[in-house]
Amino acid sequence: MNFNKQKSKQKKDTLSSPKLRRSSHLTLFFYKYALVVIIALIVTAAGLSIGFIRGILNNTPDVSLDSIHSKGFITMIYDKDGKVTRKLSTSDSNRVYVSLDKIPANLQNAFISIEDVRFYNHNGIDMRGIARSFFLGLKEKSLDQGGSTITQQLVKNNILGIQPEKTTIERIERKIKEQSLALELEKITSKQKILEEYLNAINLGEGTLGVQTASQKYFNKDVSDLTLSECTVLAGITKNPTRMNPITHPNNNAARRMSILKIMLEEHYITKSEYSEAVNDNVYERIQKINARQQKNYTANSYFDDALILQVVHDLKDKLGYDETKAYNAIYSGGLKIYSTQDSKIQKIADKVTNDPKNYPAGTKVALSYSLTGTDKNGKEVSYSENDVLSYMKKHKIGTSLIFADKSSAENMARKFSKSLKKNGVSVINEQVSTVIQPQISMTIIDQRTGQVEALVGGRGVKSENLSLNRATGTTRQPGSTFKVLSTFLPALDMKNMTLATVYDDAPYEYLDTGRPVRNYYRGYRGFSTIREAITNSMNIVSAKTMADVTPEVAYEYLQKLGFTTLVDNKTTADGKTFSDVNQSMALGGLTYGVTNLELTGAFSAVANGGTYHRPSLYTKVVDQTGKVLLNSSSSGTLVMKESTAFLLTDAMKDVVKKGTGKPAALSSGMPAAGKTGTTTSDYDYWFSGYTPYHTASVWMGYDRNTSFSSGSQHEKIWKLVMDQIVKEKNEPVKDFSKPNNIVKARICTKSGKLAVKGICDHDPRGSMIKTEYFALGTKPTKPCDIHVAVDICKESGYPANNACPENQLLRKIYITRPKGSRGITDDTQYQIPDLYVKYMCGLHIPE
Numbered sequence: 001m002n003f004n005k006q007k008s009k010q011k012k013d014t015l016s017s018p019k020l021r022r023s024s025h026l027t028l029f030f031y032k033y034a035l036v037v038i039i040a041l042i043v044t045a046a047g048l049s050i051g052f053i054r055g056i057l058n059n060t061p062d063v064s065l066d067s068i069h070s071k072g073f074i075t076m077i078y079d080k081d082g083k084v085t086r087k088l089s090t091s092d093s094n095r096v097y098v099s100l101d102k103i104p105a106n107l108q109n110a111f112i113s114i115e116d117v118r119f120y121n122h123n124g125i126d127m128r129g130i131a132r133s134f135f136l137g138l139k140e141k142s143l144d145q146g147g148s149t150i151t152q153q154l155v156k157n158n159i160l161g162i163q164p165e166k167t168t169i170e171r172i173e174r175k176i177k178e179q180s181l182a183l184e185l186e187k188i189t190s191k192q193k194i195l196e197e198y199l200n201a202i203n204l205g206e207g208t209l210g211v212q213t214a215s216q217k218y219f220n221k222d223v224s225d226l227t228l229s230e231c232t233v234l235a236g237i238t239k240n241p242t243r244m245n246p247i248t249h250p251n252n253n254a255a256r257r258m259s260i261l262k263i264m265l266e267e268h269y270i271t272k273s274e275y276s277e278a279v280n281d282n283v284y285e286r287i288q289k290i291n292a293r294q295q296k297n298y299t300a301n302s303y304f305d306d307a308l309i310l311q312v313v314h315d316l317k318d319k320l321g322y323d324e325t326k327a328y329n330a331i332y333s334g335g336l337k338i339y340s341t342q343d344s345k346i347q348k349i350a351d352k353v354t355n356d357p358k359n360y361p362a363g364t365k366v367a368l369s370y371s372l373t374g375t376d377k378n379g380k381e382v383s384y385s386e387n388d389v390l391s392y393m394k395k396h397k398i399g400t401s402l403i404f405a406d407k408s409s410a411e412n413m414a415r416k417f418s419k420s421l422k423k424n425g426v427s428v429i430n431e432q433v434s435t436v437i438q439p440q441i442s443m444t445i446i447d448q449r450t451g452q453v454e455a456l457v458g459g460r461g462v463k464s465e466n467l468s469l470n471r472a473t474g475t476t477r478q479p480g481s482t483f484k485v486l487s488t489f490l491p492a493l494d495m496k497n498m499t500l501a502t503v504y505d506d507a508p509y510e511y512l513d514t515g516r517p518v519r520n521y522y523r524g525y526r527g528f529s530t531i532r533e534a535i536t537n538s539m540n541i542v543s544a545k546t547m548a549d550v551t552p553e554v555a556y557e558y559l560q561k562l563g564f565t566t567l568v569d570n571k572t573t574a575d576g577k578t579f580s581d582v583n584q585s586m587a588l589g590g591l592t593y594g595v596t597n598l599e600l601t602g603a604f605s606a607v608a609n610g611g612t613y614h615r616p617s618l619y620t621k622v623v624d625q626t627g628k629v630l631l632n633s634s635s636s637g638t639l640v641m642k643e644s645t646a647f648l649l650t651d652a653m654k655d656v657v658k659k660g661t662g663k664p665a666a667l668s669s670g671m672p673a674a675g676k677t678g679t680t681t682s683d684y685d686y687w688f689s690g691y692t693p694y695h696t697a698s699v700w701m702g703y704d705r706n707t708s709f710s711s712g713s714q715h716e717k718i719w720k721l722v723m724d725q726i727v728k729e730k731n732e733p734v735k736d737f738s739k740p741n742n743i744v745k746a747r748i749c750t751k752s753g754k755l756a757v758k759g760i761c762d763h764d765p766r767g768s769m770i771k772t773e774y775f776a777l778g779t780k781p782t783k784p785c786d787i788h789v790a791v792d793i794c795k796e797s798g799y800p801a802n803n804a805c806p807e808n809q810l811l812r813k814i815y816i817t818r819p820k821g822s823r824g825i826t827d828d829t830q831y832q833i834p835d836l837y838v839k840y841m842c843g844l845h846i847p848e
Contacts, residue, residue: 063184075336079344098212100196106228110235113263116150124151124182151182154198205241229281232260250284301466303458307473308618335625341452349725350455366435368402368410377425389417407435437461442471442597445697448605451614476594480678482687483589484543491558494645500532501753504542508824518544527828528751535652536660547587556582561640562603568592604689605696611646612637643740644776650674664716669727686711688719742777752787763814789815794842804845
């Protein structure tokens with residue numbers, strides 16, 4: 001670098017130039033201005049924040065020793081007549097308060113270790129925990145990443161209570177209130193008192209609140225007698241009382257328990273020898289044995305109660321913004337009054353009929369349900385299910401199904417499998433073996449006028465657990481031919497200007513999208529058939545052809561409006577496979593997952609209700625302990641089809657029961673009934689969905705694991721037995737379905753769907769093809785039948801007569817005309833006009 005005198009002078013002149021000085025002043029001015037603006041913004045933001053926080057604190061309740069003490073009320077479930085049918089566990093009915101000196105130090109330290117490790121060192125707010133949660137939240141893109149101290153959790157549970165938090169602002173407001181009250185609480189009471197109240201308030205699953213009742217539930221002992229191992233089991237539940245349940249999810253709880261023990265060791269709450277003893281304790285085996293003894297005297301919720309609880313949980317989350325924990329806390333400890341739609345008399349009828357062994361096919365069997373958790377010879381945790389039992393059976397060629405002739409055979413197989421595991425070094429922690437009677441059943445009964453579920457059956461046999469498998473609401477099955485009415489013929493009549501008289505040719509046919517042949521359940525083909533006949537006799541080919549004209553896209557839209565939530569529009573799995581229900585096979589109920597009984601019944605209830613759909617509801621309202629209505633399910637419903645469409649479908653489905661595939665469901669009471677049968681491929685599923693003018697009901701029968709069997713129409717007979725008894729019990733007057741004013745009649749030919757021609761259509765060789773049919777106004781046919789052809793045959797020549805043939809030699813015959821190129825032989829083929837008759841006439845008599 002050059003620093004000679006000339007260069008230095010040039011540099012000095014440049015720095016002192018007027019242009020550079022002006023530029024420097026301008027830059028300095030903008031820097032000063034920007035600094036002033038930034039400071040102003042910071043001051044403004046600070047002021048707004050202070051005002052925002054001050055506003056929140058002004059609306060924050062006061063904290064006191066009384067306000068943090070646990071309070072709760074029994075939740076009552078009522079049937080539609082106001083009778084109490086169930087009491088759910090709450091803080092008052094399922095909490096025993098214990099003082100801190102009765103709670104083992106190990107239990108106190110276990111909760112502190114996993115929930116608030118710096119509990120004794122903070123003033124109610126753990127800034128390190130908040131910082132950790134903040135950065136974890138940024139990473140996970142979630143505001144709900146914990147960070148609450150035990151003090152805050154106590155404030156949230158016992159002071160602020162269960163409140164909806166629909167927006168980020170509401171969550172921020174609640175967090176500010178929690179922290180403010182936590183600071184205040186730490187000023188007015190001791191850490192020991194805070195911990196005592198917390199341990200008596202915490203939800204520990206299985207309906208238990210507080211450590212004393214949880215100790216009784218899981219270990220059948222007072223909390224003061226808990227071992228270190230048992231203490232860590234209870235502390236492990238708090239994160240998620242459902243997923244960390246040591247009875248139903250021992251693996252999840254065990255992993256959490258190990259984390260707690262490690263922290264307790266690191267924090268010097270326990271010694272290494274205590275740690276080792278706890279780790280080697282087979283605590284979950286004791287829990288299972290205790291639970292098994294308690295189950296003997298346990299009465300589980302009904303299937304209706306289970307479904308009701310889940311629907312209320314869903315609606316509290318969906319409509320009020322509750323999270324899952326808050327929703328369950330509200331139900332089990334919120335002192336709610338849940339007014340259900342259950343008709344106890346109808347429920348009793350349904351339960352009695354569906355549990356009567358005489359109403360099932362001969363040769364009833366059982367299915368094996370199996371689970372085992374343990375450790376292998378390397379100490380690694382392992383788990384097995386009934387699928388592993390099945391693999392074992394196939395490998396050793398001792399069976400190919402988990403369906404057994406009786407309970408003893410199923411249990412023997414489970415013992416063989418368990419013995420094989422032990423030979424391979426597996427140490428058993430927990431093993432559960434149970435059998436479920438097969439075939440199983442589900443049934444839903446709905447008042448179609450309101451959408452209220454009057455009765456629900458989720459299975460037969462002894463129900464031993466709450467929120468267990470509910471076949472009416474929690475499982476999907478293929479609906480078979482019941483779906484034809486909803487997916488295909490409903491939109492065909494409602495928007496495609498088709499009628500019950502619209503004719504399709506029941507002849508060989510393949511799906512347009514796959515080329516796969518469509519087959520009827522019966523042999524052969526019946527030729528020209530109306531939509532009414534297709535519904536009555538469950539004709540697959542006519543249904544598939546109708547779907548092609550309706551289009552799967554239109555059908556899918558209608559099904560969405562009918563309340564189906566399990567259908568697949570388009571889904572690609574991880575392995576690249578694509579699934580969709582928007583295809584032609586949807587006409588026959590060929591679905592990716594299937595449907596639930598509840599939603600299928602709800603859809604049929606819309607047809608029964610003149611086209612107005614109500615979402616199936618199991619409650620009318622939910623009221624909190626102050627009398628405030630939290631949820632109200634009453635609605636005016638949604639019109640999803642024309643009233644005329646609903647009537648036409650109903651009238652066709654009356655024929656299903658009178659003379660079609662559903663004759664075993666015809667009611668002895670004389671009450672009109674309409675419905676549709678459904679049987680799936682390989683005879684896995686049997687359905688009957690139908691209704692009277694008062695109730696809509698669906699019955700499903702099948703094995704939990706797809707197994708071919710013959711129902712022998714028992715599912716239809718069950719429907720009939722239940723509905724007949726309801727008519728008698730409710731003393732319902734016999735009446736027909738109401739007919740809208742815009743329905744007209746016309747005499748049509750069932751081979752053409754057009755106006756019948758007297759003397760021709762009624763002289764078909766198989767009998768009269770004339771029928772009086774219903775039509776929506778404006779859809780009645782205007783043209784005469786063009787399918788039947790009357791031909792005068794000359795007896796002498798055997799060919800169509802001409803003008804010269806003697807009248808006394810004429811013989812009139814009626815034939816069917818079919819399209820050129822029509823495929824295969826159908827019932828119409830033998831009555832089809834011969835090609836020769838079209839080309840030639842009598843040659844014996846020559847006109848002059």
